[in-house]
Amino acid sequence: MKLSGFIFMVSALTMVGVSAADSGKCSPGPWGDIRVSEIFLEAPESLIRLIPAPSRQTVWRFPGMDIEMVTTLLNSLTDDPVLLQEMRREVPLQTFEDETRAFPSPGIIRALPVAAQISLYRVLSRFEENPWYFQPVIIETDSVRSWFPEGRIPAEAISLIEELSFPLGDSLAFVDVPSLLPTVRTEREEIDLRKALTRTRSLLLDVQVTPGEDFDRLVDYWTCSDTALSGKPLLESFRLLPGSFSFNVAEVLPPVPRKHLNSFPSPGEGLTGSYPNSFWSTLNFFKISPDPRFMRKLRAENELSAHYEEVQPPLKFGDIVSFRDPARNQLLHVCSYIADDIAYTKNGKSVLEPWVFMRIKDIRSRHSIRNDSELSYLRRIDRSSPDAGPAPF
Amino acid sequence: MRGSRQFRTGRVWMLLCLHLLGCAHQLAALERTAALIDQPGLSATGKTVSSLNGGNSTAPVVYEGSWGKVGVRELTLEIPDANLAHSKELQTWRSGTLWEFYNNIATVTQILRDSGLNESDIATLTSTPCSEYRDGATILRPPDDLIIGMSPQTRARLYPRIGLPVRDNKFQNAVPFISGGFPRLAEVPSGLSPETIDLICRLSYAKRGGGLYFSDWKLVLSRAADDAERLRIIKSITREISLHASLELSEYTDRRAVLDYWGAGGRNQAGRTALEAILENREIRHLDLVHLLPPVAKRLINTYPEREEGLGDDMPDCFATAFSFFSNALPPRMLDGESVLEIHRERYERATAPWQFGDVLMIQSSQGQWIHACNFIAGEILFTKNGRSNNRPWVFQTTNDVLSSYLVDERIQAFFFRLKPEFRE
Numbered sequence: 011m012k013l014s015g016f017i018f019m020v021s022a023l024t025m026v027g028v029s030a031a032d033s034g035k036c037s038p039g040p041w042g043d044i045r046v047s048e049i050f051l052e053a054p055e056s057l058i059r060l061i062p063a064p065s066r067q068t069v070w071r072f073p074g075m076d077i078e079m080v081t082t083l084l085n086s087l088t089d090d091p092v093l094l095q096e097m098r099r100e101v102p103l104q105t106f107e108d109e110t111r112a113f114p115s116p117g118i119i120r121a122l123p124v125a126a127q128i129s130l131y132r133v134l135s136r137f138e139e140n141p142w143y144f145q146p147v148i149i150e151t152d153s154v155r156s157w158f159p160e161g162r163i164p165a166e167a168i169s170l171i172e173e174l175s176f177p178l179g180d181s182l183a184f185v186d187v188p189s190l191l192p193t194v195r196t197e198r199e200e201i202d203l204r205k206a207l208t209r210t211r212s213l214l215l216d217v218q219v220t221p222g223e224d225f226d227r228l229v230d231y232w233t234c235s236d237t238a239l240s241g242k243p244l245l246e247s248f249r250l251l252p253g254s255f256s257f258n259v260a261e262v263l264p265p266v267p268r269k270h271l272n273s274f275p276s277p278g279e280g281l282t283g284s285y286p287n288s289f290w291s292t293l294n295f296f297k298i299s300p301d302p303r304f305m306r307k308l309r310a311e312n313e314l315s316a317h318y319e320e321v322q323p324p325l326k327f328g329d330i331v332s333f334r335d336p337a338r339n340q341l342l343h344v345c346s347y348i349a350d351d352i353a354y355t356k357n358g359k360s361v362l363e364p365w366v367f368m369r370i371k372d373i374r375s376r377h378s379i380r381n382d383s384e385l386s387y388l389r390r391i392d393r394s395s396p397d398a399g400p401a402p403f
Numbered sequence: 404m405r406g407s408r409q410f411r412t413g414r415v416w417m418l419l420c421l422h423l424l425g426c427a428h429q430l431a432a433l434e435r436t437a438a439l440i441d442q443p444g445l446s447a448t449g450k451t452v453s454s455l456n457g458g459n460s461t462a463p464v465v466y467e468g469s470w471g472k473v474g475v476r477e478l479t480l481e482i483p484d485a486n487l488a489h490s491k492e493l494q495t496w497r498s499g500t501l502w503e504f505y506n507n508i509a510t511v512t513q514i515l516r517d518s519g520l521n522e523s524d525i526a527t528l529t530s531t532p533c534s535e536y537r538d539g540a541t542i543l544r545p546p547d548d549l550i551i552g553m554s555p556q557t558r559a560r561l562y563p564r565i566g567l568p569v570r571d572n573k574f575q576n577a578v579p580f581i582s583g584g585f586p587r588l589a590e591v592p593s594g595l596s597p598e599t600i601d602l603i604c605r606l607s608y609a610k611r612g613g614g615l616y617f618s619d620w621k622l623v624l625s626r627a628a629d630d631a632e633r634l635r636i637i638k639s640i641t642r643e644i645s646l647h648a649s650l651e652l653s654e655y656t657d658r659r660a661v662l663d664y665w666g667a668g669g670r671n672q673a674g675r676t677a678l679e680a681i682l683e684n685r686e687i688r689h690l691d692l693v694h695l696l697p698p699v700a701k702r703l704i705n706t707y708p709e710r711e712e713g714l715g716d717d718m719p720d721c722f723a724t725a726f727s728f729f730s731n732a733l734p735p736r737m738l739d740g741e742s743v744l745e746i747h748r749e750r751y752e753r754a755t756a757p758w759q760f761g762d763v764l765m766i767q768s769s770q771g772q773w774i775h776a777c778n779f780i781a782g783e784i785l786f787t788k789n790g791r792s793n794n795r796p797w798v799f800q801t802t803n804d805v806l807s808s809y810l811v812d813e814r815i816q817a818f819f820f821r822l823k824p825e826f827r828e
Contacts, residue, residue, distance in 0.1 A: 047687050050678040054672050159683065212680070214687065214694075239483055244705040247478040247645070250591045255476070257647075258469065258691040261705065269702035272680070272694060273673040276731045298711045364676075 019232035020072050038230040041327070041349035042217040044259070053208040053274050053362045058279060060203055060361065068119060068230055070112040070130070070190040071139040071387050075383075077103055080110040083133065085125035096121065109139075116189045120164065122174065127176070131185065145358050147207050147323040148376055149175060163203045167193040174283040176182075179375025203383035206272040210323040213270050213352060215259040232262045234327045238266050238296055259348065259367075264328075266294045267346065268398070273403055280361060292344040295354070296390075311341055331370055333377045339382075345376045434490050435501035465651065466782020469490045469757065472653075473663040473692065473781045475590065475646040475799070478705070479591045481638040482794050486707060491571065492637055496624035501548060502543040502574075508534065511541045526547055548624055556609035563730075577616035579789070580607065581644050581800075582807035584615040594637040595632075602627075603624065603640060612810030624807050645705055645798035648692040648784060658682045664781075668827060670729040671697045692780070692799075697761070699727050700778070703797040714738040720791040722747075725776035728761045728786070744773065747820065754821035762819050766806070769814035777805055778793045779819065 012201065036044035061390045072080050084097055089269050100115040122130070134143040149157045154172045167190050175184040194200045196333055219228070229249075241262030248257055260271050275285045289310035296299035303309045318330060325331075333343040345355035348367060353374050356365045370385075377383045421581035463474035478752040487493065504511045515525045526534055527805050528543050535542045553561075565574040567808060581587060587601050589595065594601075606619045618639060627633045650661070662682065674695040681687055681694065693701055708718045714735065723737035726746050736742045747765075758779045777787035783801040790807055809815060 047684060049684055049687075054676050056669075056672060133633045214681070214690075216689075239485055239486075240706045240709070242664075243483055243707060244478070244481045245482050248647075251476065251481055251647075255647075257687075259695065261691055261693050265702045265706065267699050268693070272677040273698070274676060276673075276698075278731055298709045389812060 021295075024231050036215070036352070039324075039350060040227055041245050042219065042223070042231070043227050044349060045057035045216045045218060045256070046352075047214040047216070048274070049214060051210050051212055051272060051274070051364045051366065052205050053210075053364070054199055055205060057274055057277075057361055058204050058208070061204075063200070064188055064191065066188050066191040068112065068114050068186060069140075070134055071137060072110045072112070072133070073137050073139055074108060075110050077105045077110050080112060083130075084112070087129055090123075093121060101380050104403050116192075120185055120241065132380065134185075140362075142185045142187045145360060145363075146178070146185045146379065147187065148210075148274075149182040149184060150180070150211050150372055152177070152180070152182065157209065159205055163347065164199065165194050167203060178379060179371065181375050183379065196400050208362045210357075210364055210366055211372070212322055212364070212368065215349070215352065215367060216256045217259060218254070218256045219248065220254045223253075231327055232259075234296075238264050238328060240298075247365065263354075264296050266297055267291070267365070270356075271354065272364065272366060273328075273387060274364045275361050277361070285359050286356060288343045288345060288356050291354070291356040292330055292346050293363060294348045307341070310344075314341075314344075314388060317391055319391050321387050321389045325387055326389065331382040332386045332388055333374060334386065336384045337381050343373070343385055345373055409532060416618075419572045421463060430720065446765035463649075466784065468782060469660055470650075470664045470781035471656055473648055473784065474651050475616070475784060478645045478647050479588070480643045480645050480705065480796050481799065482641050486632075486794055487634060487637060490637060492620045492624060493633060496621045496633070498621065499625065500545055500547075500619065500621045502545060504543070504565065505539060505567065506541060508536060509511045511543070512661070514564050515561070518564075519557040520561070524552075535771070536605075537621045547622055547626075547694070550619060551602070551605060553787040558606075558608040558618070559610055559616075573620055574618050577618040578640055579639045579808050580615040580617065581804050585617070585640070588642040589639060590643075593642075594635045595639055599623070599627070599632075599636065603636075610810065611812045611813060614807060633688050641794055643789070643796055643798055644804060645796070646784060646800065648780070648799050650690040650692060650695065652688050652690065654685070662758055665695045667697075667729065669821075670761065671695075672826060673698055673701070696786075697729050698731050698767070699724070699729075699733050700797070702789075704786065705796060705798060707796045708793040713793070718791050718793050719788065721788045722773070722789040722799065724764045724786075725765075725778050726751075728763070746771075747776075750822055750826045751820040752823050754819040756819075758819055759821065762821050763801070764805075765818050765820060767810045767816045767818070769812050774815070775809050795806065 012197065019179050029205060034046050036046060052371055074280070075083075080103060084101065085094065085095075086179075097114075098349060101115050102116045104111045104113070131318065134140045135146075136144075138144050141291055141376060149171075150272065151157050154168055158168060170186075170190055170193060171184050174186045174189070175182040177183075184207075190198065190203065190207075194203050194354065217228070219225070224347045225248075229242065229245050230236075232237060232245060236242075241264070244257075245262055248255065260268060270291070272288075279285055282305070284305050286300075287305055287307075287328060290300065293304040293310055293313055304313065314330070314332075321329065329347040331345050331347050331353050332341065334340065335342050343355075343357070345353040345368075347370075349355050352367050354365065354371050355368050357363050357368075359377055374383055427780040431454060443552060458696050464477045465472050465474045465677075467473075467712060504514065506514070512525060512529055516522075518530070527549065528545055529774075533544050533546070562577065564570040568575055570576060584607050585600070589600050589603075593600070601622050602623060603617065606623065607615050607617050609615055623636055623640075623752060627636055652661075662675065662678055665671060665678050669675075672696055677694045681690055698702060703724065712719055712720075712733070717738050719733055720740075722740065722743040726743050727733045727737050747763075751763065760780065762779040764777050764779060764785060765773055768774050775787075775789070777785045780799060781801065785802055785805050786797070786801050787800055787805050788797045789795050789800075789805070806815070806817060
């Protein structure tokens with residue numbers, strides 16, 4: 011909370027419908043009357059134990075930067091001669107052929123002023139070698155205490171997260187995990203802490219159907235006009251039910267997202283060398299058997315270029331929401347549109363990132379940590395249509 | 404149909420075979436199941452809650468136990484139009500009903516007589532223009548009236564002897580109906596005329612165990628007004644009953660017990676992760692069971708097989724599904740029939756009550772052949788893939804409905820199996 015002036019604020023998402031986050035309902039639309047419930051997923055302990063325990067020493071890694079470049083960067087962080095002197099004493103540097111590493115003390119991390127932290131995080135978050143900076147712990151609320159259930163992690167840890175986290179859109183981001191670890195005393199507490207840090211909000215979506223509702227419209231929406239057929243027999247069976255009823259959107263998803271929704275990758279899913287990422291999850295949304303090649307970003311970009319076209323809202327079930335870094339003209343993330351302002355997403359390839367339903371503005375926040383991202387919407391080209399336009403890229 | 408003699412016969416035979424299990428706890432559970440055939444209002448705890456009556460009820464049946472409270476409403480699934488595009492029934496009905504016997508005319512005459520046809524009908528069938536001998540086969544073209552006039556008992560004796568034992572032979576591989584037969588499937592509006600429904604009922608027959616079957620596709624389809632009605636007939640006959648199941652939560656729910664049950668001792672990690680998150684939100688009172696299933700079942704429930712999921716013409720069947728219940732994906736090896744039974748022998752042991760989430764219920768014919776496998780979910784709910792056809796979906800059904808679909812002879816036996824401890828991690 012210390013970095014209240016943090017500049018990576020994300021503008022409110024207005025293009026795909028008004029968020030109804032607080033009402034517990036989606037805006038009305040062809041998707042029907044959807045009630046929204048929030049849940050908070052945490053990675054299972056078995057997955058946490060797969061990840062080597064991190065050191066309690068914070069390491070800042072600067073790949074491709076020599077010691078002079080890093081020293082210059084650190085010197086530029088502050089004009090305060092006392093702090094600079096402390097930094098020289100408490101931030102030892104280590105050089106490698108193609109990288110420089112810094113080992114700041116907890117005191118220095120806490121002493122850095124807001125502007126200095128912003129400058130430093132901007133550099134560190136560019137490199138995957140700094141996993142916590144590259145993909146921070148996201149707390150999707152402005153209250154750290156309400157995010158973590160009472161008693162789950164030590165009060166000292168909560169206080170430290172409050173002190174060191176910074177705003178990211180409507181959320182908070184936290185990157186100093188190593189400095190948090192000394193707040194726990196036993197292995198059990200540490201596992202609980204690391205588990206709690208994987209906490210991710212997902213949404214349960216229940217479609218409420220009342221007698222007399224235009225069920226054809228609902229079926230058309232959730233089958234994407236008869237192109238996503240696996241859920242159709244179930245939808246049609248609901249038509250035959252008397253009275254009011256509800257169904258969960260998970261039940262009518264195509265097979266691949268249905269299998270993965272609200273779960274973390276299994277260890278076996280990483281056997282190909284990488285765990286499923288956003289490209290894999292989105293481009294396999296309508297497939298019966300997932301195509302492993304979509305884990306590769308280049309392959310995914312080629313697929314998008316060849317078979318998808320840009321569209322404007324209103325969006326359809328399964329359309330692709332794409333996030334680009336406009337400064338670098340780089341595709342950052344893709345996810346699948348579900349309804350209202352909600353998408354199905356896998357935020358990053360980490361085994362500790364689950365597949366979830368998330369509001370698009372929250373997804374955008376996560377992928378705007380380095381620069382504000384630009385949204386666009388893509389739809390698979392129906393090659394049989396005479397209106398099939400040119401490829402978007 | 405539920406009160407018919409055929410149906411009661413099936414129940415008696417099943418009770419008989421269940422007495423042969425010789426395993427008191429197992430007997431207790433399945434005997435109760437058998438008794439439920441005509442008492443659908445009983446829950447697993449013996450409380451009458453409400454009835455499962457063909458989807459006409461708005462109130463769910465509730466099963467209560469260590470799994471919590473699971474409410475179910477009956478659903479009626481129909482084959483998607485895409486699957487019907489390749490329907491052999493739609494392509495072949497014009498040829499009319501043919502009975503092919505790979506025997507000479509004298510033997511065929513004896514078969515007809517043994518089946519219970521009267522001498523007048525036999526004379527009609529074995530003379531021109533109804534009879535023809537070609538390429539080593541005696542081919543009979545029975546008149547519609549003769550087929551319709553046959554008793555169910557005659558049909559049951561005759562049809563298993565028609566043709567060769569191949570998958571496409573609709574006489575030897577008849578469509579099995581769920582308990583209650585076609586009247587139950589047609590309770591939910593089917594778009595069929597009362598006459599067509601009556602005709603299908605008249606052509607239904609019971610096998611020795613009492614299970615109800617249907618074979619006379621060509622006759623029924625030839626009497627339809629148009630292709631639209633033919634589609635409705637196929638969709639209605641092949642309807643599959645499923646259950647829309649949900650976990651009902653309240654402030655009184657023992658959340659630790661519920662978590663332990665659905666977590667299945669660590670084997671259902673994905674379901675447990677979701678449930679942990681859901682139980683934290685005390686405002687959620689109603690949770691579709693799909694969220695609690697392990698990955699394979701979660702992906703498959705209430706869907707029809709896609710050709711892409713098969714190995715050539717071999718589609719995932721009941722065994723592949725049941726023995727992959729806790730897997731992250733359906734292993735291709737599971738499409739090799741023999742491999743599945745090897746896995747069963749090596750990795751599974753007889754289970755003891757109370758049944759646990761994912762336990763495998765296997766049904767054995769009187770010849771000792773395993774004819775079906777499915778998984779225990781909770782209460783009377785099983786996760787099942789009935790048959791290998793891609794026209795049959797993965798569904799939740801009651802124990803009673805699954806057992807009644809496999810009453811193929813006098814003595815079927817049913818056993819619960821569970822992974823041996825060394826394979827549970």
